Amino acid sequence: MKKIPVHIITASILSLLAICAVVYLAVVFGAARKAEPIYPGEGVTQVRMLSEWCPSLKGTAGDTEVYVLDSGTPGASMLVLGGTHPNEPAGYLSAVMLVEYCRPSCGILYVIPRSNNSGFTCTDPLEASPMTFGIETAGGVRTFRFGSRATNPVDQWPDSEVYIHASSGQILSGSETRNLNRAYPGREDGTLTEKVAFAITELIKNNYIDITVDLHEASPEYTTVNAIVAHEDALSLAFLTMWDVEESFRISADESPRNLHGLTHRELGDFTDTLALLMETANPSQGRLRGRTDANLVVSGQDKFYVRAASYDAVTVPYDERGISISERCARHVSCLAAMAEMSPFVGEGREINLGDMPAYEEIVANGIGYYLHDPV
Amino acid sequence: MLKYVYLAIAAFLLVLVVVSMFRKKKDVFFQIDAAVIAVVLLLRVLLIR
Ligand SMILES: [Zn+2]
Numbered sequence: 001m002k003k004i005p006v007h008i009i010t011a012s013i014l015s016l017l018a019i020c021a022v023v024y025l026a027v028v029f030g031a032a033r034k035a036e037p038i039y040p041g042e043g044v045t046q047v048r049m050l051s052e053w054c055p056s057l058k059g060t061a062g063d064t065e066v067y068v069l070d071s072g073t074p075g076a077s078m079l080v081l082g083g084t085h086p087n088e089p090a091g092y093l094s095a096v097m098l099v100e101y102c103r104p105s106c107g108i109l110y111v112i113p114r115s116n117n118s119g120f121t122c123t124d125p126l127e128a129s130p131m132t133f134g135i136e137t138a139g140g141v142r143t144f145r146f147g148s149r150a151t152n153p154v155d156q157w158p159d160s161e162v163y164i165h166a167s168s169g170q171i172l173s174g175s176e177t178r179n180l181n182r183a184y185p186g187r188e189d190g191t192l193t194e195k196v197a198f199a200i201t202e203l204i205k206n207n208y209i210d211i212t213v214d215l216h217e218a219s220p221e222y223t224t225v226n227a228i229v230a231h232e233d234a235l236s237l238a239f240l241t242m243w244d245v246e247e248s249f250r251i252s253a254d255e256s257p258r259n260l261h262g263l264t265h266r267e268l269g270d271f272t273d274t275l276a277l278l279m280e281t282a283n284p285s286q287g288r289l290r291g292r293t294d295a296n297l298v299v300s301g302q303d304k305f306y307v308r309a310a311s312y313d314a315v316t317v318p319y320d321e322r323g324i325s326i327s328e329r330c331a332r333h334v335s336c337l338a339a340m341a342e343m344s345p346f347v348g349e350g351r352e353i354n355l356g357d358m359p360a361y362e363e364i365v366a367n368g369i370g371y372y373l374h375d376p377v
Numbered sequence: 378m379l380k381y382v383y384l385a386i387a388a389f390l391l392v393l394v395v396v397s398m399f400r401k402k403k404d405v406f407f408q409i410d411a412a413v414i415a416v417v418l419l420l421r422v423l424l425i426r
Binding site: 005006007008010011014015017018019021022025026029030122154157158 | 379380383395398399401402403404405408409411412413415416419420423424425426
């Protein structure tokens, strides 16, 4: 019998190990494609899909749930976008909290917790981000996905060298091709990201959404943070909100730059009749100055390097060793949304929307955001 | 369309890597390098990551 050469044996063993690694990784990465459950609360009257407003999204990773919370009392309508950037967890979690807890008493609330659904299926390269983080609820810990800023390249690939924004001709870096917040108003026959933007724009037009709020987070050293950015038509609503929450916390109101295209607070205001606003909280887990990056940083917002940076005035928000917890960040988003609803009759056509009995900022900070979420099942 | 060109290039590279892993005699470290690269390429070709 002919002897098998040693290098063939080692190559065969290594091939087998490589296949095992691929199978294991396929299971790990594959699990990220299955979205964690969101439990509609008593306020939810209908669960629709985004593809209803752009049929070519059906069956793709861009399709996602649209929760409708109709109070039954005629009034104004509000759309809340969470998860435009899935690496900004307070925006996503605040939207989930609305779906599970909010019971509007006037008008209609629409909530899309995973606006860029595809971005929840991966993490950003070279960021060492955790794939998930846990939130303590009354019935145990619930796990949520920490995603990528952009659409998963598996769903939209490859990127062009430069990204040309369709309706303005604005040129940005090629990686922005997959950034939902550079894709508005979107295109029906465009990339997956442009289709998602198109569907959201259509939803706003067809359902006569009066107010659209896009929930974000940003690095604590970024200048536009703890801020509301508003389209010029929505600026008075932003200022009224800022003054309304002033006793609990400080937030600034900035006007959307007229020459920066593709963003919700610019294009949704220009292309539809909605009042378009965006909110930013400070998230150390996506900051450039952070140290160890794990689920604890996402939830607690405590980072010793940010404490040091704050001592050099390199951080634009108040920061100390207590950090900025996800509950505090969600409390900002949720109480600003309630304030915007409360102030809505003073702008536009005087139509009212009321989010019902919502907890105050201080209550959310004290109880934790998990207190207002459904228990894990 | 461009996606399939990229996938074809990745698949071609994967074949080259695996073939050279079996051809190179005695150098086990070369083979380990090749196996690690094959994992990454295979994940790309199967559109897993
Ligand atoms: Zn963002």
